[in-house]
Amino acid sequence: MAEVEINAVSKAFGKAQAVSGLSLTVGDGEFVALLGPTGAGKTTALRLIAGLERPDCGSIRIDGRDVTGDAPADRDVAFVFQQYSLYPHLTVFENMAFALRAPTRRVPEADIRAKVQEVARLLHIESKLHNKATQLSGGQMQRVAIGRALVRSPSIYLMDEPLSSLDAKLRGELRLELKRIQVDLGATILYVTHDQTEAMTMASRIGVIEAGRLMQIGSPREIYENPVNAHVAARLGQPTINLLPAALFAGVPAGVETIGARTEHLTIGRGGGDVSATVKRVEHLGDQSHLHLDLGGRPVVTLADPEAGLGAGDEVSLRLNKPLFFDAKGWRVAA
Amino acid sequence: MRSGLPFETTGICRIVDDPGARSVDAMNELSASSRITYRAVMVRPGVARRIRGLSDRTLAWLFITPTIVLLLAINIFPLLWTIYLSFTNYRANRANVPTIWLGADWYQSILTDPDIWAAMQVTAHFVIWTVVIETVIGFGLAFLIDKKFRGHGMWTTIILLPMMLSPAVVGNFWTFLYQPQIGLFNYVVAFFTGRDASSFQMLGDVRLSPWAIVIVDAWMWTPYVMLICLAGLRSIPDYIYEAAEVDRASKWRQFWSITLPMALPFIMLAVLFRGIENFKMFDMVNLLTGGGPGSTTEVASITLKRAAFESWRTGYSSAFAIILFVTVFGLANIYVKALNKVKSR
Numbered sequence: 001m002a003e004v005e006i007n008a009v010s011k012a013f014g015k016a017q018a019v020s021g022l023s024l025t026v027g028d029g030e031f032v033a034l035l036g037p038t039g040a041g042k043t044t045a046l047r048l049i050a051g052l053e054r055p056d057c058g059s060i061r062i063d064g065r066d067v068t069g070d071a072p073a074d075r076d077v078a079f080v081f082q083q084y085s086l087y088p089h090l091t092v093f094e095n096m097a098f099a100l101r102a103p104t105r106r107v108p109e110a111d112i113r114a115k116v117q118e119v120a121r122l123l124h125i126e127s128k129l130h131n132k133a134t135q136l137s138g139g140q141m142q143r144v145a146i147g148r149a150l151v152r153s154p155s156i157y158l159m160d161e162p163l164s165s166l167d168a169k170l171r172g173e174l175r176l177e178l179k180r181i182q183v184d185l186g187a188t189i190l191y192v193t194h195d196q197t198e199a200m201t202m203a204s205r206i207g208v209i210e211a212g213r214l215m216q217i218g219s220p221r222e223i224y225e226n227p228v229n230a231h232v233a234a235r236l237g238q239p240t241i242n243l244l245p246a247a248l249f250a251g252v253p254a255g256v257e258t259i260g261a262r263t264e265h266l267t268i269g270r271g272g273g274d275v276s277a278t279v280k281r282v283e284h285l286g287d288q289s290h291l292h293l294d295l296g297g298r299p300v301v302t303l304a305d306p307e308a309g310l311g312a313g314d315e316v317s318l319r320l321n322k323p324l325f326f327d328a329k330g331w332r333v334a335a
Numbered sequence: 336m337r338s339g340l341p342f343e344t345t346g347i348c349r350i351v352d353d354p355g356a357r358s359v360d361a362m363n364e365l366s367a368s369s370r371i372t373y374r375a376v377m378v379r380p381g382v383a384r385r386i387r388g389l390s391d392r393t394l395a396w397l398f399i400t401p402t403i404v405l406l407l408a409i410n411i412f413p414l415l416w417t418i419y420l421s422f423t424n425y426r427a428n429r430a431n432v433p434t435i436w437l438g439a440d441w442y443q444s445i446l447t448d449p450d451i452w453a454a455m456q457v458t459a460h461f462v463i464w465t466v467v468i469e470t471v472i473g474f475g476l477a478f479l480i481d482k483k484f485r486g487h488g489m490w491t492t493i494i495l496l497p498m499m500l501s502p503a504v505v506g507n508f509w510t511f512l513y514q515p516q517i518g519l520f521n522y523v524v525a526f527f528t529g530r531d532a533s534s535f536q537m538l539g540d541v542r543l544s545p546w547a548i549v550i551v552d553a554w555m556w557t558p559y560v561m562l563i564c565l566a567g568l569r570s571i572p573d574y575i576y577e578a579a580e581v582d583r584a585s586k587w588r589q590f591w592s593i594t595l596p597m598a599l600p601f602i603m604l605a606v607l608f609r610g611i612e613n614f615k616m617f618d619m620v621n622l623l624t625g626g627g628p629g630s631t632t633e634v635a636s637i638t639l640k641r642a643a644f645e646s647w648r649t650g651y652s653s654a655f656a657i658i659l660f661v662t663v664f665g666l667a668n669i670y671v672k673a674l675n676k677v678k679s680r
Contacts, residue, residue, distance in 0.1 A: 052581070072580045073583040087578070087592075102582065102588070
């Protein structure tokens, strides 16, 4: 395991700028998640570190060594691909042993066997070791893909949305397993995802990427509580933050154009708040309810206690409780 | 009307999908406007049935009958007729002579005839060497073309040209190329080896002529093998190579453990096609050497043609044809079994 440092890296494909001026340090043993929407340049960032793409400018250092021009094989990285990328003509065992069988490595056969067995046990695929890679279910294939990376002890594990193609239940399970494995091994992981839950639950730090730029990086708590701009604020939080025009409220600081109100920033009452809104719809989720409100023609979504007994058509009052303020360009304004 | 179109499509889909189970739900859920369309769709197959009085099965048979009749007339009947003739003394040029049943006499005399075995050896030499050369060079070319260098499309077209020519054209054309005095082939060989161009005859020499036909066939059909191999190579997704790259596999190892195993079913298919085709080779060899000099290039089908249409021994040649058919059919079957095994690996 080692520290990975990316310095002002840019990459364009033709006219499309995939990554611009990305700087990022992943500390030894750290789990960093890159969070962003589709096409934000997350995968490109990962491929640049792996050496599958060459940066147009900037440098990449792994364990203090400049690897910017090195081939993937010389970088000592492991990559988990989104589309599994298993070798279809090989068995699960052969797939996982493939990297250990590199002629330059000269790992004894017994060690390979032991290592693959160990990782297979970790991922609960021991019984599938002699199956063809193509005879597995999606979840099993993904485990093999992760296992293929885990048999190695690289400087860094690069994971490209490894759980995105799994169903919700399996995703939840593997999320826990992956975090446990990372803690056990003390592995350095750079993890790309568009799923905020994955980022929030697994990462020690989250980097939010938007249009090829790193918007903000910090602990999940920091990103959630202290977003630098409206983009970052909209990335985290369920339901999504409500971005409302400042004009709707009185007593807003100067220069504030937009008010970001998460569900915890809104106190719902039966009167006596800052503004009043109409209930459009209530979605009961069991332990809580999604409340869809109409605030002067603007939709507002927040959470409500199912016990509150609200229904469509009800008038409620809203009081802002230390919301986030953004200026005309979407940047944060101190309260 | 235009707005009704998507509903109509859904209606058809529902019927094809599961006519019974969904129709009730569908009826309840569809809006008033689409319900009309839905009913119209429901009616259609019933109308067809009533008017024409034909079930789907009858209709299906009606459509394939012409093909089946044609197949029986020009494939199955001649095959059965040939099998029958192979047990008789029938001669096509003396149709009036009474036909006598000979049993397996022809088979016995063919299988013990050293000339036939010589022809089989010539065929084997031709088939094995053409397939080996075409596969090696064809795969090599496909591997290079697959590198997608600048102008690879143009090179693909140029390489494919020989394959598009008629074998008759190729036969004539190479007869000229092989001319000892004015032929380009002899000139090129002379240029590179320094020996006299008219000192050797590709088609007239008993040692060289078996190779002369191998060279022409390889020239003509290597592109075909290349095309199939190229399809195989293109079917290997890039991300497999990326995974191997990250797994620190050298280019050499990537070739042996990814490229070759994954393209193998395609290569084997090309070998099968070329093997069968060359086992039956007639036209090109007939034009180039006519089986000569002596009988050094007399492949099985030339022997067959001579027996059938020069000696007019119809019964005898029928028996030989059946032997060839069974041989190629049997070999191909064994091979296809192996191919399927490789594919399901």
